[in-house]
Amino acid sequence: MGLTPNLDRGGTGRTAPVLLVLAAGAGYGSIFAANKIVGEAGFPPIPYVFWQTFIGAAFLLIVSVATSRRPRLDRFSLAHYAASASFGQVIPFLVLAFVAVKLPSGVITLTTTLIPAFTYLYALTLRIESFRALSLAGIALGLMGVLMIVLPEGGLSRTGSAAWVLVALLFPISAATNNMVVAKLRPPEATSASLAAGVLTTASLVLFVLMLIVNGFTPFWDRGWEVIGGVLWATAIQVVGYFALYEVIRRAGPVFFSQMAYLIVIAGLFWALVLFDERLGAWVWGAVAVMVAGLVLSNFGARGAARRAAAGQS
Numbered sequence: 001m002g003l004t005p006n007l008d009r010g011g012t013g014r015t016a017p018v019l020l021v022l023a024a025g026a027g028y029g030s031i032f033a034a035n036k037i038v039g040e041a042g043f044p045p046i047p048y049v050f051w052q053t054f055i056g057a058a059f060l061l062i063v064s065v066a067t068s069r070r071p072r073l074d075r076f077s078l079a080h081y082a083a084s085a086s087f088g089q090v091i092p093f094l095v096l097a098f099v100a101v102k103l104p105s106g107v108i109t110l111t112t113t114l115i116p117a118f119t120y121l122y123a124l125t126l127r128i129e130s131f132r133a134l135s136l137a138g139i140a141l142g143l144m145g146v147l148m149i150v151l152p153e154g155g156l157s158r159t160g161s162a163a164w165v166l167v168a169l170l171f172p173i174s175a176a177t178n179n180m181v182v183a184k185l186r187p188p189e190a191t192s193a194s195l196a197a198g199v200l201t202t203a204s205l206v207l208f209v210l211m212l213i214v215n216g217f218t219p220f221w222d223r224g225w226e227v228i229g230g231v232l233w234a235t236a237i238q239v240v241g242y243f244a245l246y247e248v249i250r251r252a253g254p255v256f257f258s259q260m261a262y263l264i265v266i267a268g269l270f271w272a273l274v275l276f277d278e279r280l281g282a283w284v285w286g287a288v289a290v291m292v293a294g295l296v297l298s299n300f301g302a303r304g305a306a307r308r309a310a311a312g313q314s
Contacts, residue, residue: 017251033271036276038231044215071190071198085199106269113294122180142291145287182246183249200238
C-alpha cells in the first residue's frame, strides 16, 4: 500500500511475501474485533495501544539483539522511527481504539480499502506518481462507499454514529502517510526486524507518556481475560504486521503488498459476523461492493503503471 522504494528486493521468490501478506492481512482483519472486545470491557484506549506496542517492541528488540542487527541510532534512522511511529502506529491505532465502541467493527474494517487511494493521492500531489485514470476512478468509488454509509437512512445516520465514520477516516489517511514514509525514507541497509523494533519502541515511549498524563499507570493483567487476551492478540498482530510492512515492500514491492487490503476486509467482516453477529444493512453491504470495486480499480491502475515502468527499464 505504498510506493516503490529504491531498494534491493532481496530475490524474486514470492513464497515468503505471500505467507507474510496472508498472516498480516488475517491479523489486521481481526484487530477490529479485538479492539471492540477490549473497549467494551472498559479498558482505556491509550493504555491498550501502549501495552500492545510495548510488548511488541520488547519482542522485536530481543530478536534484533539476538541476530546482531540492533536498530540504528543515527539521525536519519531516528527521524524515520519518529515519523513511522506517529503515522503508522500512534495515530491510526489510537483512532481505531477510540472508535471501536462507537461503530460496528465491520464498518471500521471498510476504511482499510481507502489506504491505497489516499496513498496514490499523496503521490500524485507530490508528483512522485503520474496521473492514472483507473486509480482516480477507484478513489471516487471508495469515497462514494463512505457516503453510502454516512448519508442515507439505511446507513448509520439513524444510530447517530455517522460522524464517527469521519473520525475513522483518520486511520487510512495516517496509514497512507506512513506508506510514503516507509517506501521513500527507509534507512539503507537496515533489516525489517530492526526497523520494526525501532518504530514500535519509539511509539511505546510516546504512548507511555500519554498514558501517564491521561490515565496514570494502567496495568492490563488485572482487568480480566477479555482485556488480557485482547492485548496479547493485538501485540502479535503488531509484530507480524509491522515486520510484513517492511519485508514485503522490500521483497515484492508495494503493489503486491496492497493486496493485503482484500484480506483485511474479508477477515474483518468475518470476525464481526462470528463474534458480534453484526448483520449490516443493505446500504452498508452496497458500500462494501462499491469500496472493494474501487480497491480493484486502484490496484489495476498501480499494476499497469508498474508494468509500463518495468517495460521502460528493460
